[in-house]
Amino acid sequence: MDSHGQDEQRVVWTLVDTGIGPLLLAATRDGLVTVAFHATDAVRDETLKQLAARLGGEPVEAPGSPLLTEATRQIEAYFAGERHDFSLPLDWSLISGFNRQVLRELASGVPYGTVVGYGDLAKRVGQPGAAQAVGAAMGANPLPVVVPCHRVVESDGGIGGFAGGLETKRKLLALEGVLPEPLF
Numbered sequence: 001m002d003s004h005g006q007d008e009q010r011v012v013w014t015l016v017d018t019g020i021g022p023l024l025l026a027a028t029r030d031g032l033v034t035v036a037f038h039a040t041d042a043v044r045d046e047t048l049k050q051l052a053a054r055l056g057g058e059p060v061e062a063p064g065s066p067l068l069t070e071a072t073r074q075i076e077a078y079f080a081g082e083r084h085d086f087s088l089p090l091d092w093s094l095i096s097g098f099n100r101q102v103l104r105e106l107a108s109g110v111p112y113g114t115v116v117g118y119g120d121l122a123k124r125v126g127q128p129g130a131a132q133a134v135g136a137a138m139g140a141n142p143l144p145v146v147v148p149c150h151r152v153v154e155s156d157g158g159i160g161g162f163a164g165g166l167e168t169k170r171k172l173l174a175l176e177g178v179l180p181e182p183l184f
Contacts, residue, residue, distance in 0.1 A: 031089030084112035
């Protein structure tokens, strides 16, 4: 407990403008808990409603919180091409089981500027043949960009799906030098 008497379920959030549009960042006492793409008013409101339902309590806008300030700084540096990885505490409470296992492996084992196939990632967590389940885990990732689900592609060279949209995935892969910069 800190001097404000906040409980551990308190969720703070802020918006950050990026090269792929506004991102909503939300954090708990344990770490960054959500990154939401295309954070228009409607997306922001829906994301905050879901966080309140899952974690309890109304999320509070707090761009000055130390964790969100640092997360914003690291995300801005990433989009400026000055940072290749994130060193932020992460709150994994919105994801469990196989999905959490896959996302943790992705976060630690697939560095900037590289990609991995869905099937290869399934093998890495000891579940060969679970490529579709890996795809589902990527779609459920509550921490995109920071936990780089954009780096998971099809083994035949296809880009695969992406919860943030394929244009966003292409831009992230171009930023990391994996794909050429889109022409338009």
